[in-house]
Amino acid sequence: MTGVLLMAILVADRVPFRLMKNDVVAIEVSVNREGPFLFMLDTGTSTTLVSLELAQRLSLAPLDRVRLVTPGGARLVARARLESLAVGSAAVVDPFVVCVDFGPLRDAAGPIDGVLGQNFLERFNYTVDYERRLLKFDEAGASPPVGSRVPLECSRGRVLIKANGARLVLDSGADNLVLFESRRRKPALPVERSFDAGRLATSAGTGFVRTGWVPFLTVGGETFRDLPAALVSSASGEERAEDGLLPTRLFRFLYFNHREGYVVLRRSDRLRR
Numbered sequence: 001m002t003g004v005l006l007m008a009i010l011v012a013d014r015v016p017f018r019l020m021k022n023d024v025v026a027i028e029v030s031v032n033r034e035g036p037f038l039f040m041l042d043t044g045t046s047t048t049l050v051s052l053e054l055a056q057r058l059s060l061a062p063l064d065r066v067r068l069v070t071p072g073g074a075r076l077v078a079r080a081r082l083e084s085l086a087v088g089s090a091a092v093v094d095p096f097v098v099c100v101d102f103g104p105l106r107d108a109a110g111p112i113d114g115v116l117g118q119n120f121l122e123r124f125n126y127t128v129d130y131e132r133r134l135l136k137f138d139e140a141g142a143s144p145p146v147g148s149r150v151p152l153e154c155s156r157g158r159v160l161i162k163a164n165g166a167r168l169v170l171d172s173g174a175d176n177l178v179l180f181e182s183r184r185r186k187p188a189l190p191v192e193r194s195f196d197a198g199r200l201a202t203s204a205g206t207g208f209v210r211t212g213w214v215p216f217l218t219v220g221g222e223t224f225r226d227l228p229a230a231l232v233s234s235a236s237g238e239e240r241a242e243d244g245l246l247p248t249r250l251f252r253f254l255y256f257n258h259r260e261g262y263v264v265l266r267r268s269d270r271l272r273r
Contacts, residue, residue, distance in 0.1 A: 015028075019130075041121075043128075081094055122159075164189055182233055222267045
């Protein structure tokens with residue numbers, strides 16, 4: 001079977017989640033009708049990942065090898081196909097996944113079995129409610145929440161918005177604003193007081209990091225001041241289409257409408273001044 005088939009959602013589904021290390025959103029996921037398994041919700045990754053241990057438990061047969069690119073670098077990983085992947089009543093059949101050593105990622109996020117990426121999430125309209133710690137999938141014909149609509153742009157399986165002229169991925173897996181730089185590329189936003197800080201660990205490797213502050217950033221009518229930022233130079237020299245990653249944890253509520261291409265954002269009260 002080719003392509004990805006979407007199973008209909010009959011009712012609005014509210015799935016509770018918990019926050020783990022670094023405010024990582026962790027939800028229970030059914031894989032091939034087994035589980036539940038604990039997955040990290042990652043709006044910033046284009047594909048779904050499973051740990052090597054889970055791949056072995058499910059007896060996944062590798063189809064080929066693909067290049068996995070993260071802010072920490074890039075590497076070849078095995079790709080497989082699942083029978084089904086479900087969160088509550090929201091389900092996709094025959095999705096691709098990549099099988100990854102989760103060692104560095106578990107150190108940063110906690111004891112997760114997988115990462116739920118955009119090849120699942122982009123099939124639905126859904127809300128991430130940090131205040132109530134709920135992931136809500138829309139029922140057919142549901143009215144969208146009231147609020148300013150910020151256009152979404154899709155690039156290589158990722159969803160981006162524009163802020164101060166920068167193209168930023170809305171990323172639930174990031175704990176701080178991340179800006180990309182290289183020998184040929186300066187950060188897309190001004191950064192103050194940057195200094196050497198170490199390395200960034202991801203599922204595909206590590207990258208060199210400098211840290212600093214972005215004086216102001218306007219997103220969806222809200223202005224953030226003195227945002228901590230990490231400046232990342234890819235260890236592989238990979239040039240990226242996006243300018244950086246914007247952590248969804250800056251907001252208490254996000255509604256993603258993939259059918260019409262926009263997001264509604266409500267700022268976290270703890271970040272207001």
